Amino acid sequence: MEREFDIVIIGSGLGGLQCGYILADEGYSVCILEKNRQYGGNLQTFVRDKKIFDTGVHYIGGLDEGQNLNSFFKYFNIMDDLKLQKLDEDAFDLISFGEDENVYPYAQGYDNFIEKLSAYFPEEREAIVHFCDTLRDIVSKFPMYSLKPDKVDDQYFETLQIGLIDYLESITSNKKLQSVLAGNNLLYAGRKESAPLYVHALVLNSYIESSYKCIGGGAQIERLLSKNLKAKGVVMRNYAEVTGFNIEDKLVKSVTINGGEEKVYGKKFISNIPPAVTVNMIDKSFLRKSYIKRINSLPNTPSIFILYGVLKEKTFKNINSNIYHFESDSPWDSINYPEDDFGNGFALFFNKDAKNPEYCDSFSLMTYMNFSEVEQWKDTFHTIPHHRTERDEEYVKFKEEKATVLFKKLYDRLPEMEGCIQSYTTSTPLSFRDYIGAVEGSLYGIEKDYRNPLRTFIPPQTKVDNLLLTGQNLTLHGILGVTISAFITCSSIVDIEKILEKVNAQTTSN
Structure with a gap:
């Protein structure tokens, strides 16, 4: 009889690894399947001329004591072993334009951020303060960013429908300041006509709180997580590409590996690969045509x-x-x-x-x-x-x-x-x-659009009862966004309030 795991996770990106840890910590048997040699998805690094290069993790926010990612990483038991370099506290990002000789700094800490930018825009200080207040207000409407259960209300949905450029034009008529405040939009591939304010806020707030580089690359996050996963009995397999879902009685019973005869069996399955790729591996008779069409029609960044x-x-x-x-x-x-x-x-x-x-x-x-x-x-x-x-x-x-x-x-x-x-x-x-x-x-996966925010909202639940999604296509991309998505995915299996109590205990015990 083939072994049947409680949880089988497809893909070892950060979200897959974190789901594996959360569930293994709660006593579930877990198997993680990865198609590549390296685990970690965008955490992967490579070496050229004896230098280490990141493929995706160039810097990380929210890692100071008491901040959200710091608490999450302590829960995963990796924070104390990370090798980090804090970026310039007065200029973690430098924004520059064409013929403009000025180089505009983004500083760490909200007061510092206001002071440093106001030096370039003294008459716009009020607008810069308003911008910072707005970022913090928006973040407060996303409970998981404050390590609280993910309950949403009308204010939350209203927040999703605000365009970044509309907001910037409402607080200042200074075109250069508008450009500076949107200056690192490459972090989420923002388009002027569609970029939501909330995406900008969630991304930028984290870096203003604190900004770090991983010394030696972001792969250390994967290595530390993988070590902890194996210590909890998680089975990790590389060169194990999932090429099909085997469904009986409307439930996934197993996945096929590398297009061959080998199958891995499980009670529940979590896909850490893109939703469109996942859906297109499932026999279309098990899904509504409208669901398949919607997932495949969503624009990607x-x-x-x-x-x-x-x-x-x-x-x-x-x-x-x-x-x-x-x-x-x-x-x-x-x-x-x-x-x-x-x-x-x-x-x-x-x-x-x-x-x-x-x-x-x-x-x-x-x-x-x-x-x-x-x-x-x-x-x-x-x-x-x-x-x-x-x-x-x-x-x-x-x-x-x-x-x-x-x-x-x-x-x-x-x-x-x-x-x-x-x-x-x-x-x-x-x-x-x-x-x-x-x-x-x-x-960054599926592109967010404030003009129709619910169209690009993908819940972790699929139309197959025991198949869940996780990763950057859910809540938000990036280290923090994917971490939060992992908790949201696991909330369909475990008591998330109990898990968040453990996360919050990391903040209060230090």
Whole structure:
């Protein structure tokens, strides 16, 4: 008789790992299945020229004592072992535009945030204070962000229907301040016409509270979680791609592994892969056509191209801030970049040299890329060391041409970096599609739209009774958003109030 697990989790992204921990801690037998060699989804890292690069986790907020992610991570028993570097408290993010010589800082701590920005906009101090008050007010309407059970009311739904740009225009007529306050919208792929204020608030609030980098990369979060999962008896399998759900009597009985004869049996199943990918693996006779159509019609956020650079030793002074740079006066143009102006807005993340801490040893430059740019290679698939389809010289040339464009833009923004590059590599939307499983390499999953917020709201429950969803497509993307989604998913199985009491105990006991 095949072993039947209480819980089978498909995908080992952060949400899958966290669901595994929550449920194993409550006594459930858990099996986590991962298609790649590395666990962790967007927590994965890779090494080039002996330098570690993050694929997704460039910085994390809310980690100071008493803050929400700090308490969540203590519950998962990983907080004390994380190796962290606090970003510049006066400028965790630097926002810059085209010909404007000013570089606008986002500071940690709300009072500090107000003071630092007001120095550039002294006549707009009231608007900046209003902005900060609004962020905190919105966050208070999302109970799980305050470690409380997820109960919603009319105010919550009203909050979902406010557009970021509408709000900014209501508090100030100063176009530059509007642009600065929306300056890191690449963190959620915001579009001017549809970006919700609540998404901006939930993302930015966390970083204003505190901003950290993971020294040596975000994969340490996965390693610590995996160690704790195994200690709780969780079975973790890599190279185990789920290729089908086997349903009897309207319940999933097992999943098929790697398209073969092997099956893994369970009582309940949690999918940590995109909802559309999940739904399309289920026999359509078990789902309503309207449900399938809705899930498949939801728009995804665009993908990205990343330039990873290794720097010559002791050539470029470390910048303990992230840079968001736009060639125009607007932070909204880069997501809709014209074909002849690729990379007209980008984010830049630096890694400190451990041996020479005043210097930077590597960086990642991230900019939008539409999947249409790599459409001609969509039938190829490439992960290391598994499932390799060689891509042609034209693909290599394509990446080199894009990198050349970005280096020019990088040197325009930071001329002192020219001559410091030792080597580089790149990733495209195909990389994110193949390694992460994201639809067309989508950066943050399903795109939120304040004009129709419930359309993109996906509950953890599916139309198959014992199949749940988790991950960045539910509440919100990012480390904090996915963590909260994991708790919401598990609330369908365990008493979430009891679990949150354990989380809150981490805050009060320290």
